[in-house]
Amino acid sequence: xxxxxxxxxxxxxxxxxxxxxxxQTRSAAETYGIPLxxxxxxxxxxxxxxxxxxxxxxxxRGSTELTTEEWKKVLSELAELGVLQVHFSGGEPTARKxxxxxxxxxxxxxxxxxxxxxxxxxTKDKLSALADAGLSHVQISFQGNEPMVADRVAGLKxxxxxxxxxxxxxxxxxxxxxxxxxxxxxxxHQLSDIIQMAVDLDADRLEVANVQYYGWALxxxxxxxxxxxQIEETSRIVEEAxxxxxxxxxxxxxxxxxxxxxxxKCMGGWGRQFFNISPAGKVLPCHAAESITGLEFExxxxxxxxxWIWQNSEAFNRYRGTGWMPEPCKSCEFREDDFGGCRCQAFxxxxxxxxxxxxxxxxxxxxxxxxxxxxxxxxxxxRFLYRNFAGGTLExxxxxxxxxxx
Amino acid sequence: xxxRNISVSETSRPKLPRHTKLKxxxxxxxxxxxxxxxxxxxxxxxxEVLQLCDGVRSVAEMVDQLAEKYAxxxxxxxxxxxxxxxxxxxxxxxxxxxxxxx
Numbered sequence: 001x002x003x004x005x006x007x008x009x010x011x012x013x014x015x016x017x018x019x020x021x022x023x024q025t026r027s028a029a030e031t032y033g034i035p036l037x038x039x040x041x042x043x044x045x046x047x048x049x050x051x052x053x054x055x056x057x058x059x060x061r062g063s064t065e066l067t068t069e070e071w072k073k074v075l076s077e078l079a080e081l082g083v084l085q086v087h088f089s090g091g092e093p094t095a096r097k098x099x100x101x102x103x104x105x106x107x108x109x110x111x112x113x114x115x116x117x118x119x120x121x122x123t124k125d126k127l128s129a130l131a132d133a134g135l136s137h138v139q140i141s142f143q144g145n146e147p148m149v150a151d152r153v154a155g156l157k158x159x160x161x162x163x164x165x166x167x168x169x170x171x172x173x174x175x176x177x178x179x180x181x182x183x184x185x186x187x188x189h190q191l192s193d194i195i196q197m198a199v200d201l202d203a204d205r206l207e208v209a210n211v212q213y214y215g216w217a218l219x220x221x222x223x224x225x226x227x228x229x230q231i232e233e234t235s236r237i238v239e240e241a242x243x244x245x246x247x248x249x250x251x252x253x254x255x256x257x258x259x260x261x262x263x264x265k266c267m268g269g270w271g272r273q274f275f276n277i278s279p280a281g282k283v284l285p286c287h288a289a290e291s292i293t294g295l296e297f298e299x300x301x302x303x304x305x306x307x308w309i310w311q312n313s314e315a316f317n318r319y320r321g322t323g324w325m326p327e328p329c330k331s332c333e334f335r336e337d338d339f340g341g342c343r344c345q346a347f348x349x350x351x352x353x354x355x356x357x358x359x360x361x362x363x364x365x366x367x368x369x370x371x372x373x374x375x376x377x378x379x380x381x382x383r384f385l386y387r388n389f390a391g392g393t394l395e396x397x398x399x400x401x402x403x404x405x406x
Numbered sequence: 407x408x409x410r411n412i413s414v415s416e417t418s419r420p421k422l423p424r425h426t427k428l429k430x431x432x433x434x435x436x437x438x439x440x441x442x443x444x445x446x447x448x449x450x451x452x453x454e455v456l457q458l459c460d461g462v463r464s465v466a467e468m469v470d471q472l473a474e475k476y477a478x479x480x481x482x483x484x485x486x487x488x489x490x491x492x493x494x495x496x497x498x499x500x501x502x503x504x505x506x507x508x
Contacts (some may be wrong), residue, residue, distance in 0.1 A: 034433070036445045037443070037445070081433070082431070082432075082434065084431065084440055084445055085440060085443070086436065087443070091448075110429075112427060112440040114442060114443055136424070136425040136427075136442065137425055137442035137443065139442075139443070173421075174424065175425060176425050176442045176498065178425075178442060178443070192467025204442065204498045205442065246496065247495075247496045250497065250498070279445065335433075
């Protein structure tokens with residue numbers, strides 16, 4: 001049994017990448033593998049202010065969000081296209097008053113629902129209503145293993161206690177629980193305790209996700225970048241725990257690509273097996289894609305279907321496959337392994353999304369950027385720029401002696 | 407709560423938990439298992455075994471049924487079925503029916 005369908009199985013032969021035209025007699029899924037799962041960022045509103053938030057720096061205001069009826073139409077359209085799962089995410093998805101209604105609609109049209117939440121707005125009644133509406137899985141983000149670090153990173157008092165409470169309710173309601181722990185220099189010393197916390201919460205899965213540096217995280221890179229020693233220690237801890245906890249807790253591990261020699265296969269390749277929909281209804285090849293200026297993204301509010309946008313829109317086709325690649329990607333033997341890495345990172349660090357991702361050792365910018373990251377990781381700049389609609393707010397004081405206390 | 411660390415044996419009576427869904431994907435014309443943030447592609451035999459996992463049948467009964475249907479050695483089938491179910495259980499996609507206390 002293969003672990004996932006997300007590989008090549010559901011896409012047509014790679015040779016037609018980006019050139020596939022929707023034939024009238026066929027569904028989009030047959031001509032260009034429609035993704036199995038779609039990320040729905042139903043709002044950018046969030047009570048947390050994490051300095052590494054994956055939302056774009058320019059957030060969608062509440063007034064621009066799709067309405068309940070518009071989201072329901074999106075859900076129905078996705079199910080018809082052959083999408084099997086949706087991830088209700090944000091922002092904080094439960095900040096929308098219609099979250100239960102949206103989950104119920106997803107269930108009604110046959111979609112499997114995951115909730116990706118900060119948990120702090122959930123009551124037991126609301127969580128129970130979500131379970132009754134067919135919610136199949138809850139993923140809760142944690143910023144540390146105790147309130148001092150966790151609440152500071154989240155920029156919200158009492159957040160950690162609330163998260164623990166909601167995690168317990170999730171298991172009481174017999175829903176599978178994933179603990180998502182975003183790791184960086186100022187909380188990596190808690191990793192072993194976070195793993196134990198996930199076990200104690202009876203979680204099914206733990207995601208140990210090192211921060212990826214674009215958008216808000218790039219603005220905070222100097223305060224977040226781990227040292228190479230921390231990363232080596234992290235890998236050792238994760239590998240030991242994966243063996244020890246087999247059958248109890250599955251641990252997924254995302255390494256920071258700044259310390260890699262090869263770039264990540266970002267999104268499985270641009271426009272190959274992933275898209276997400278922004279609060280305002282933009283269909284995006286990646287949740288950070290709006291950071292790339294000069295690309296026009298189409299909306300579900302346009303007169304185009306989601307299938308058409310996926311197949312034919314300029315933004316999806318621009319970096320699909322390998323035809324767009326410059327050297328060193330163009331002649332690289334790994335070009336279909338990583339598809340040149342991350343477009344958003346290439347844009348953020350080189351000013352051109354069409355360049356090789358500098359995370360790759362073959363990028364002419366790799367050495368310079370790695371050195372810069374290494375210097376930042378050794379620095380003492382620990383103050384956060386908190387994420388908010390005002391373009392960010394700098395932390396009032398840097399609690400240097402309290403952090404890095406490991 | 408669903409029990410963890412299940413050890414699958416011939417006396418187990420496994421079933422898919424509520425959050426694990428076996429379904430035929432009309433678009434791709436394949437059977438899929440939907441689980442948290444995962445889509446698995448079971449092969450034909452796995453689909454047949456999973457359809458028997460109703461929390462009532464024991465693994466022994468499933469093996470008997472399959473051995474008869476395929477006129478195959480019971481031992482070989484038992485080994486394969488238990489290994490497959492154990493793999494799914496380890497991933498959290500299979501649970502065991504609780505003993506009835508009634």
